[in-house]
Amino acid sequence: MTSIPQMNAEVLQQAQQQIQRDLQTALDAFSIPEPLKSAVNHAVMLGGKRVRPALCYATSNLSTKNSNFAAVRRAAVAIEMIHCYSLAHDDLPCMDNDLLRRGQPTCHVAFGEDTALLAGDILQSMAFEVLGSRLFDTGVAVDGAIVLKQMQILATASSKMVCGQVLDLQAEGKHVDQEHLETIHRNKTGALIQAAIMMAAVTIFSGTDQAIPKLRQFGQAIGLAFQVQDDILDVTASTETLGKTAGKDEQVDKSTYPALMGLEQAQAYAQQLHDQAFDALKYFGENAQDLNQISRFLLSRKS
């Protein structure tokens, strides 16, 4: 059993600063007409925990001799763009009809439904544009085979995310067992978290490296743990702390881990998944300290 030390999110803070800068650089590289430009900016730059980019950077730090950091930075930007597109679309009236996100009006509240729809649409293609670009390159371009692998990972995860969204909508108001709930979340949130890790992994490890299955195991556990924690926070946290409407899950009769197994049991399950995640990281020894730190933060987070 791993003890949970006081949250030390130094690595996460550094990642937040890095991704904020890189996202802005990426957005500035595009020529987009108004009001789409402002809507995209709103959807992307308002902040958030930036967990996916942080996992991307931290994975790349598993190797001290990573010469492909530009590809990692592009991957982090791309994955966060996909995440932000999904939020802009999730919040739309025909979906969750959410008015508040990160303590701010959601994209469609601020810019109208049509522009919010298009902001999500263009963010998805922009993600692939960034990935295939030479943004952040210094000197020699990154190996095209690596970029291609990153694109494949990102595209597959993006499709899975949408499938998870559909499974989630289908499950509303129905009794769903734990296996089904996990299928939903492995797709809806797990796939993109896994992708953040694997898009960095392919820049430092070959496909046959033992590190790859270990990182997959880590990604699966941390992805699911993240969702269980999200469900718990929806019950225990306030709208103010969350920056989005709390208690929303129960309101729409959503299947959640606390609803399925009770709050205490859900908390124990989150801990168990984190133990699995830490366990997978042992393979990397000291090099995994950044990933360890992010995992600890995710378990102890309050929003």
Place this chain on the structure above:
Amino acid sequence: MTSIPQMNAEVLQQAQQQIQRDLQTALDAFSIPEPLKSAVNHAVMLGGKRVRPALCYATSNLSTKNSNFAAVRRAAVAIEMIHCYSLAHDDLPCMDNDLLRRGQPTCHVAFGEDTALLAGDILQSMAFEVLGSRLFDTGVAVDGAIVLKQMQILATASSKMVCGQVLDLQAEGKHVDQEHLETIHRNKTGALIQAAIMMAAVTIFSGTDQAIPKLRQFGQAIGLAFQVQDDILDVTASTETLGKTAGKDEQVDKSTYPALMGLEQAQAYAQQLHDQAFDALKYFGENAQDLNQISRFLLSRKS
């Protein structure tokens, strides 16, 4: 001045059969939960002229020794998926609120707004998945550098398409001059048509080949001509012939070529653009017969 022979769309018919088969093969390769699977199928398989895939195949026929036909087939599927995603989103109530497409209920009428939104979303990522897959490969895989170029072209065109959509929405009810109208269309429809041509072009020509600028010139002319013809048909054709609501442009006070320059002048302009397109194809001689045939069809089409 090029004469317009009787429409002979044999090449187009062959392309339609090829893309219909390939789209079905591609869709079957994905595991998608219902009702998303049916919605995606509805959005993709109902037909349409399949102009983009036809241009893609015809471009690849500019060279008799194309060993990368699998990459061309994937490109055609990917580009049509992007086109179909854009139609599903364009038809949504918050956009054009169209009830009819290809003589059938639009995706959101048949499956609900949420599912239609998600069908569009997943079609975009599926397009990139297909492009990066080994679908249709026989034997040796296609050079990764070519696939990467195709992805870059597709991503850039998809972003431009959304920008064009925004420019178009912004222009509704406003007086727009010809230059501005062309900027709209070069993005909204031209970019994807150009991409269909260039994604095939990179499988047979190197970046420095003289064929590349010629094809770009052809793509620009044919893309714009296609839109001018679309505007003309919206005025002259019936809803029945079009398979979508006719007279819609005038109804929403959209800037169109007939509105800007009068119907006759718009028809003359369409012919002029086609002459430019045919002119660019002269470079390829006999090899361009498929592209020539498609161009002739596009000018003489009635829907």
